[in-house]
Amino acid sequence: MTRFLSALLVALLAASFGAFPAAAATQWVMGYYVGYQRDMLPPSAIAWNGLSHIVMGRILARPDGTIDTSFDWDPVNGPILAKDVSTRAHAAGRKAILMLGGAGEGTKIRQAVTANRAAFVANLVATMKDLGYDGIDLDWEEDIDWPAFVAFATDLRKAAPKAILTMPVGVLNMNYDTVEPHLPAIAAKLDRLSVMSYYPATSWAGSGWLSWFNSPLDGEKPATPASIASTLEAYAAAGIPKAKLAMGISFYAICYTGGVTGPNQSTENGVAIAGGDNDFELSELYGRNGIYAEAHRRWYAAASEPYLTLPKPETRGCRYVSYEDEQSILAKGAYSRSKGYGGIIIWTINQGNVVSHPRPAFLMDALEKGFLRPGAARTVAVSVIQGDTWIKPKAKLRFAALVTGTASRGVTWTVGGTDCGTIDAGGTYTAPATARTCTVKATSKADPTRSATAKVTVSNATWTVGFSISRSGTWWVEVVAKNASVVSMAVRWPDGTVKPLSLQYRRAGDNWPVFAANYGFPDAGGKYVFEARSANNRLATATLTVPACDHGDDGICR
Numbered sequence: 001m002t003r004f005l006s007a008l009l010v011a012l013l014a015a016s017f018g019a020f021p022a023a024a025a026t027q028w029v030m031g032y033y034v035g036y037q038r039d040m041l042p043p044s045a046i047a048w049n050g051l052s053h054i055v056m057g058r059i060l061a062r063p064d065g066t067i068d069t070s071f072d073w074d075p076v077n078g079p080i081l082a083k084d085v086s087t088r089a090h091a092a093g094r095k096a097i098l099m100l101g102g103a104g105e106g107t108k109i110r111q112a113v114t115a116n117r118a119a120f121v122a123n124l125v126a127t128m129k130d131l132g133y134d135g136i137d138l139d140w141e142e143d144i145d146w147p148a149f150v151a152f153a154t155d156l157r158k159a160a161p162k163a164i165l166t167m168p169v170g171v172l173n174m175n176y177d178t179v180e181p182h183l184p185a186i187a188a189k190l191d192r193l194s195v196m197s198y199y200p201a202t203s204w205a206g207s208g209w210l211s212w213f214n215s216p217l218d219g220e221k222p223a224t225p226a227s228i229a230s231t232l233e234a235y236a237a238a239g240i241p242k243a244k245l246a247m248g249i250s251f252y253a254i255c256y257t258g259g260v261t262g263p264n265q266s267t268e269n270g271v272a273i274a275g276g277d278n279d280f281e282l283s284e285l286y287g288r289n290g291i292y293a294e295a296h297r298r299w300y301a302a303a304s305e306p307y308l309t310l311p312k313p314e315t316r317g318c319r320y321v322s323y324e325d326e327q328s329i330l331a332k333g334a335y336s337r338s339k340g341y342g343g344i345i346i347w348t349i350n351q352g353n354v355v356s357h358p359r360p361a362f363l364m365d366a367l368e369k370g371f372l373r374p375g376a377a378r379t380v381a382v383s384v385i386q387g388d389t390w391i392k393p394k395a396k397l398r399f400a401a402l403v404t405g406t407a408s409r410g411v412t413w414t415v416g417g418t419d420c421g422t423i424d425a426g427g428t429y430t431a432p433a434t435a436r437t438c439t440v441k442a443t444s445k446a447d448p449t450r451s452a453t454a455k456v457t458v459s460n461a462t463w464t465v466g467f468s469i470s471r472s473g474t475w476w477v478e479v480v481a482k483n484a485s486v487v488s489m490a491v492r493w494p495d496g497t498v499k500p501l502s503l504q505y506r507r508a509g510d511n512w513p514v515f516a517a518n519y520g521f522p523d524a525g526g527k528y529v530f531e532a533r534s535a536n537n538r539l540a541t542a543t544l545t546v547p548a549c550d551h552g553d554d555g556i557c558r
Helices: 002-017 077-091 106-130 146-159 183-187 228-237 282-286 326-339 362-372
Strands: 028-034 053-061 095-101 135-139 164-170 192-196 245-250 254-256 273-275 297-300 305-309 320-322 343-347 381-384 389-391 396-398 401-404 411-416 428-430 436-444 451-458 467-473 476-481 486-492 498-500 502-506 513-517 526-534 539-546
Touching (some): 028 192, 028 362, 077 095, 095 164, 106 135, 106 146, 135 146, 146 164, 146 183, 183 192, 192 228, 192 343, 228 245, 228 326, 245 326, 326 343, 326 362, 381 436, 401 436, 467 526, 476 486, 486 502, 486 513
Parallel strands (some): 028 343, 053 095, 135 164, 192 245, 389 451
Antiparallel strands (some): 254 320, 381 401, 396 428, 411 436, 436 451, 467 476, 476 513, 486 498, 502 513, 526 539
16 A cells, blocks of 8 residues: 555655756755754755755764664654655655755764764665665764765775765855865765855954855955855866756845944944844745835845845844745856856755645745746736734735735735725724724736635724743744734844744644743743734733742753
8 A cells, every 4th residue: 555655656746746947957055954954844845946946854874884764753754844845845756865964063074984884875875765865965064084085985986886876065254165085086086066145154253354245246345255156166176067066045044233224334332133044034024924025125136146235124133035936046047058067956945835825835936046947937916914914993004915926026005995095005004993894905006807805803802822931951932822813922032132942843632832942041040021912913921930940950840
């Protein structure tokens, strides 16, 4: 039965996606999919049209040369997830690669390579075959023994001559970085070297640095010394074939605190970079109640990057946000194709799945058109960022629309319902004086057949949420919202920033959501304001006392 279902899945997916386009021979789009972010993007929702290769993260080296295949989950479910991903990739005509290592795992890889290389290589090849993968991504990021790396890559290529072998490499700070001399020899054994050209390796804050971008294509200078173009040119000049070199982007945003509002501004006097991986996902930026608004978007041509200049700080204390969008992805694709480079990696595709949008994988559509199939048609899609909303009579609220699949992102706003107030051309809605239910509608100017609506409940009714709080460690506080309609929660930090809590689970019986604040609260505890929101933007706040925590070295409260 299992074999039959797997075959059926392959047939169905193959029918859905078809054969991979010929452009994949020169332009690769390698998307990283990691086990710890599986809830952001189930394997069934992966948009294969924007990928040529998927990289499953991650297997880990043990010093004795054996392999940990938990995939940041557990030894049972991790391999099941990995096999599901490889099966779906092959059904869609794509290649599947296993990621080895990652940040913080370099010492273990070094130990396995230097002390047990033969066993390590054999175990890697066996794991690749057992899980149904086509290759391995050698993510040895620190504590590197370069001569041993050359020998490791050589042995791995001999053991698996047909395997796809890749490795990520660092972006270069053009003020002082040079290409590692061993890389050309390693590249000779590999199929791709992919530049991790995204934060934290592209932007800095402090004395001498100016605000910059998460993944700038060009425009580097001494105070902002990193870019994709300058790095790729340096690797190519060192003798690595251009067709083997890929750039990198992330599906997360970064932002600057301290009053910075755009690029090339001073980052001295306490300015910090916030957001980043697993904190400021593009699914948050573009998703329900995200901060994206076309009115705040700007384009910096020298770096081919968009950014937001916000009128007031968002929850991390930022007014300047650097992120990736369709225009910047298309620009990177045009550059890679015109210069003869080998494509792009994305860290991670999980973080770019915008479930509140009619086309959740619009960024993958841009990757398809930019890199794999320049002639691909684009589909216009519209969503209202705020979604269904609760508002008081006579109050004002500015709505924003996300329009994708077109370079013309403007919308026409209208109000539906009897005596339902007004909305201006910029999306500012003024509620009527009396309670009622209305709608606001955003219609694409590029394609008037595409629109989105949000229900607006106009009411003075109060919304009550009970709270309870507990603490089990220095960095772990749980808050129970005693109302099943609560969908998100945040805590106001003493510096004025608002930090989100993560939904852990819903209690059996009453369905009350339990949120975790994984932040470093003082051992003495203290009073903090917590905010709860419903799906239609109703807000309830409460001042709660975070308990004190008497703990040992393990950080667990006694």
